[in-house]
Amino acid sequence: MKLFPILIAALSPALCSPAHAWDAVPQKVADSVYVFVGDTGPRTATNEGMNATTGFVVTPAGVVVIDSGSSKHVAAKIEAAVRQITAQPIRYVINTGGQDHRWLGNGHFADQGIPVIASEKTAADIATRGGTWADGMAKRLGPAFAGTRVQGPTRRFATRKTLTLGGESIELIFAGGGHTPGDIIVWLPRQRVAFAGDLVFMDRLLGILPVSSVPHWLASFDALAALRPALVVPGHGTPAPLAKADKETRDYLARLRAHMKKAVDAGEDMQAAIATFDDKDFAYLPIYTELRGQNANRAYLDAETE
Template sequence: MHQQILLLLGLLLAFPNVQAFETIQINPRVYALVGDLGQRSPQNLGHNMTSGFIVGNEAVAVIDSGASRAGAERIHAAIRKVSDKPIRWVVNTGGQDHRWLGNAYFREQGATVIASAAAAADMHERAAEQMVQAEQLIGDGFAGTEPAYPDQTFDQRFSIALKGIEAEVIFTGGGHTPGDSIVWLPEEKIAFTGDIVYVQRLLGVRDNGAAAWIASL
């Protein structure tokens, strides 16, 4: 597990100046979308993080839907270059804007959106604030974005029904935000850590607190 986490962190370091994101193949079924390390902008459509997607035998699971409708469309276009299978699941690894404000677009594609109960509560609490801030940063690229909350929530663990590859979403207490979760692929020993792991940035310790963040690791 540690080797694969270090690989994903290394990808972050390898692409410090991209304007949108780079699609990086981790293995034949797992891809990372490595975003800009700078602020959200019209160029990156708010994708200043690492997200990704998992290709199952019959469908695809998206890890984080982006910060805007246009950002979600860009993620979908990247997926289409790899697979034409339907998007069945979207996992929001946390309640920050760039993890979930693209949900509405993927729901229109037939996806079911899942997140921890704590992340869903965080979304409801901060949606209005996040919408205003994201629009200011992304500009015209934010047009058409509407908040869409998770269809299913969980307290500790959720297994994604994705044939051909085992994937589990695990909530261990949050990190940067109260609902941050990890997507763990046990057979591949790959983890998408969301906002629980930072590189080349000062940690943004919010209301969840440093002690809870450390405990979640």
């Protein structure tokens, strides 16, 4: 397989800020399951780009880290946080998707010989867009990004893969992606916990990217719901029952898709379609004002190609 190691050299000291770092305090949400809940605002130097939720699973035969974080430095903090909980070695690292904070810490773990696993689509996504994500994070983090490189997954799978470790089953499910092309669900059947990565945003408005697909995202959400999880760990926000994910992610996407599809079918132009989309039920969510326009724009473009 191909790897794409690109050293990130150009760091601007002018962008360095004396920040309070991302604190990397793990919260236990189920037996053997821990999460790091990041800010729900934008990526900043202060939060080290970790405006995201990630986590890890401890088994009697080792630890599985779910998402490697936004830099080598953050990956090292994840490893240190795991050490506070268990002496078990980290056996696997999973990238739930192709967005920066899911995988920019990969090099830290790959350098220790720890397998990094993602979907084929995420591997391709990192190969294509990884450098752009890394450049953006380098500008934001300045010297705190030092030592970070673009490192894709060292193992990949197409649609499903089950890791069996210390008696635990950890199921990796690709159901079409959505926010990014390779987004997966990490399903823990014993605890009935689903790490949904960027397929679920809670406590803030979700962001539709140029590479997102609203129909694929909704299909992936259906696959998540079909698991009947007791708890959903979102890609952004605090873990909560499925009903909250349904309201703050699926319902928003479904309404947006239906509105834009109807507009496209009626030959309505984009500006008119955006102006008539009623999203005020989601106005309580942080970053609503910043993202609602671009989301509507991208959903319209998606509807045109459906």
